[in-house]
């Protein structure tokens with residue numbers, strides 16, 4: 001009997017847990033129309049006019065030409081705790097005349113990365129996604145699929161990073177814009193149930209009116 005009740009309880013919870021809310025974008029200057037210093041850019045990472053639209057500004061990144069593996073990038077960090085789920089996405093572009101190449105040898109690529117840090121600022125886990133490389137289509141902004149990550153035990157901070165990686169001597173520039181970092185918030189069970197009940201009430205009201 002108890003286990004049956006428990007089962008019902010668990011399946012109700014599982015059902016309600018499917019409901020999630022998405023927070024507003026946590027990033028400062030997500031569209032790169034404001035102060036690029038808010039992104040803590042390093043190496044060859046700049047805010048410049050979009051080559052496809054002079055009225056738009058985007059991040060422009062390229063390699064450092066040091067002759068060994070190097071990274072240009074930009075990032076923002078926020079306080080976070082275990083169990084919080086974050087979602088990140090970004091648009092990317094490379095253009096004819098300054099395109100990234102893909103001959104299979106020492107090719108450059110661009111990632112978005114969500115990194116979790118502990119209170120001592122040590123990296124404890126991360127997820128990342130390739131958002132541009134020499135195989136990406138040219139001359140059109142690419143709307144990359146969002147990725148999610150959940151903060152592990154010990155999390156004190158989350159960092160959202162955009163990074164251009166150059167293993168050796170390959171050229172080409174990457175453009176990045178409209179970066180989104182949101183928190184995915186599971187709706188409390190009672191709220192989810194309440195909204196189901198309200199929908200039912202609304203349905204009944206419509207029927208009777």
Ligand SMILES: [Ca+2]
Pocket residue numbers: 031032033056057058177178
């Ligand atoms: Ca922009």
Ligand SMILES: [Ca+2]
Pocket residue numbers: 101102103104105106107108170
């Ligand atoms: Ca190459």
